[in-house]
Amino acid sequence: MFKTTLNKGIFVPSILFIFLVSFISVAYPQVADAVLNTVKNFIFVNLNWVYVWAVTLFVFFLVYLMFSKYGKIRLGDNDSRPEHSFFSWIAMLFSAGMGIGLMYFGVAEPMQHYASEVFGLTQYVNKAKNAQLYTFFHWGVHAWAVYGLVGLSLSYFAYRFKLPLSLRSCFYPLLKNKTEGRWGNVIDVFALCSTFFGITTTLGFGVVQINSGLKILAIVPDTTFVYQVLIVTVLVGLAILSALTGVDKGIKFLSNLNVILVVCLLLFVLTLGPTVYLIGSFTEGLGNYINNFFNLTFNTHVYDAETLPWFYDWTILYWAWWISWSPYVGLFIAKISKGRTIREFVVAVLVIPTLFNFIWMTVFGNSAIWFDTHVSGGALSALAGNPDALMFRFFEYLPFTQIASFTTILIVIIFFVTSADSGIYVMNNIATKNALHSPKWQTVLWGALLAILSLLLLNAGGLKALQSMTLITALPFSVIMILFMVSLLKGLSIDQSYYDRKFSKSTTPWSGKLWKQRLKQIVATKNRASVQVFIKTVVQEAFLDLQLEFAKSGVIAHLHFDEASSTLELEIKHDLINNFVYGVVPASKKVAAYLIDESNLPEVIEEGTYFPKAYFGDTRESYDIQYFTKNELISDVLKHYDRFLDIVSEERNEMFISTNSYEKEE
Structure with missing residues (x-):
């Protein structure tokens, strides 16, 4: 032939x-x-x-x-x-x-x-x-x-x-x-x-x-x-x-x-x-x-x-x-x-x-x-x-x-x-x-x-x-x-x-203790509704506990919830320096089309995958917190608050930390 x-x-x-x-x-x-x-x-x-x-x-x-x-x-x-x-x-x-x-x-x-x-x-x-x-x-x-x-x-x-x-x-x-x-x-x-x-x-x-x-x-x-x-x-x-x-x-x-x-x-x-x-x-x-x-x-x-x-x-x-x-x-x-x-x-x-x-x-x-x-x-x-x-x-x-x-x-x-x-x-x-x-x-x-x-x-x-x-x-x-x-x-x-991609910040506190729970979270469907549930349960409970503890120390923390965007924000206001802000908002990202029909991967929906994104009161890069437990989220907020106090105590950072004071004066 x-x-x-x-x-x-x-x-x-x-x-x-x-x-x-x-x-x-x-x-x-x-x-x-x-x-x-x-x-x-x-x-x-x-x-x-x-x-x-x-x-x-x-x-x-x-x-x-x-x-x-x-x-x-x-x-x-x-x-x-x-x-x-x-x-x-x-x-x-x-x-x-x-x-x-x-x-x-x-x-x-x-x-x-x-x-x-x-x-x-x-x-x-x-x-x-x-x-x-x-x-x-x-x-x-x-x-x-x-x-x-x-x-x-x-x-x-x-x-x-x-x-x-x-x-x-x-x-x-x-x-x-x-x-x-x-x-x-x-x-x-x-x-x-x-x-x-x-x-x-x-x-x-x-x-x-x-x-x-x-x-x-x-x-x-x-x-x-x-x-x-x-x-x-x-x-x-x-x-x-x-x-x-x-x-x-x-x-x-x-x-x-x-x-x-x-x-x-x-x-x-x-x-x-x-x-x-x-x-x-x-x-x-x-x-x-x-x-x-x-x-x-x-x-x-x-x-x-x-x-x-x-x-x-x-x-x-x-x-x-x-x-x-x-x-x-x-x-x-x-x-x-x-x-x-x-x-x-x-x-x-x-x-x-x-x-x-x-x-x-x-x-x-x-x-x-x-x-x-x-x-x-x-x-x-x-x-x-x-x-x-x-x-x-x-x-x-x-x-x-x-x-x-x-x-x-x-x-x-x-x-x-x-x-x-x-x-x-x-x-x-x-x-x-x-x-x-x-x-x-x-x-x-x-x-x-x-x-x-x-x-x-x-x-x-x-x-x-x-x-x-x-x-x-x-x-x-x-x-x-x-x-x-x-x-x-x-x-x-x-x-x-691809090769420089570091582990997600949400995996930083992981140990083998909660591995079964982590696995369920990884393979679960990640749509907007699931992220909203996460914010209204894990995030809200963490912020409420923080608000209570801050109050015991004489620090007033405000919680703001935007129903339209499902955004929850913890804010500590100040007179002369910028406010401390730690917020969580639902975010989405597109996924490759070939993943939608892949049978051996977590379920992916056509419009993309959703995750809860933490953001702050400045221009720092936000990140995914979807795998944090309540206590891990509280720990993350406190890390940022400690960083905030450390920065505002330095005189050379005045230009970056005092913009709110000018807005208040106006």
Whole structure:
């Protein structure tokens, strides 16, 4: 029998939309690219402030969580611990988040900024500093804050609230059970399509870079489509094999291997390149980034019209790109982050990858700029528009060129495979609503779809149209991510309140002596009538006994009963200081709807549960006294009266205790 775990409400609309967009991009690539590019440009020009503000909020929100009381909350049960070692965890989130991009833009972006005259700078020092500064900006904290917010939201609601590892779960505090219905499916369809389009375009561009490197090394004769088909077939086949083995085996092994290779390549360039220059430029560049952090964050270039096209093509495009990729990367980060604390998660996701990116971009980008100025005579900057080949041409100015180039291709291939296999894994999770055991053919299906559609789009020239489509989806998703913050704050507030909730004050005097009576009170129906009976019996008897004893000591205590509100109040009046007041009033609180039909809980009525609430003659917080016996209530009143006398005896409290005297004088 044909077995599947695919959810029809998610898979069918997703696959139809993916096929529709892909068909249009393949059949009419120029038209699709023109239309989608027009929409993208309109958004970038007129709504770029949405991206700027959204990404800025993400950064500050995560920093706030890192230093707040919520930082100690664990992504899972309080006693849960991480499933992966710290190294493997960092390696996997890094491979999924930035992999191919670092290899593609490590030399290309700094060199393109350096070669650009958009800022009107001609001096080498200023151009080199700005190239490094803006590269840091685009690949730093802001990028990882986007991924971190989605990953944290998913991890928190999946492992703390025991909800499915799905974007719909991030709305649970706002939508509650509606997340299981149509709205939840819409959110997951959006996430699945966004993930598919993002991975497809990235893999398409990755294949071009691999093909270009293989040609430079004379492994393949040219960069024709035939060789690209072979590359995709082999690499996606490896990705499927890796995805079938699961996160704990294939994906973890490849991620760990790649990080080791990346560090080796980094040390190779640092050691054999302009070492002293690189260490100094990294130090100065880091300081320059920190000093300009707020200016870069809020800069919209509105006062400098000449730089606006650059701003749209770089900063806004990057923000849109990170946001559009965040459903996929966030889901994968969440999958591997169970057991971490929020503080540990934020520090690791924001700081460690950011610092590594800075080191990588400095070593490769600044080396290329140094070689371009001091060795090649501008040959590398002339290739700035050809990023597919730039990394490999850069290695020609270092010893062991062939070894470095082979290593680069191997790293790109592994990044290609890890991006594809983690993408396959995530897409199947979304489409199946996190089914535990899916048949293997579904993994093969997602891999085949990625391979076929990326090749069709690459051959027809439709990748740019699909890229524009992906960037357009970033606008609505940025709004969705802002709602993630609201939902996460609400969830964290409830979480903190739950674990910090102290025992009710009404249980303070308890001992085991009256336990049967206490149990009957706990499970009894708590409606308004039962509270009124409590006030007219226990409270009234306690207040009458107190009134009598106060009178024996020469203190006059008045009792006031309001029939309409069933409020009973004991008051001791004074001439120069505030009156002492201890009152009891019926109060109510709403209860969760799911408790009404719960058979193994005390009876709950639809309008909520009632309790007698004690209040006082000042602004102190009132509390529940429903379990007090008469003598315990008398004791509580006397505690407050003792506190009252202690306070009024201190001269410094005059402002708080003498307001009644002014009212009497008036």
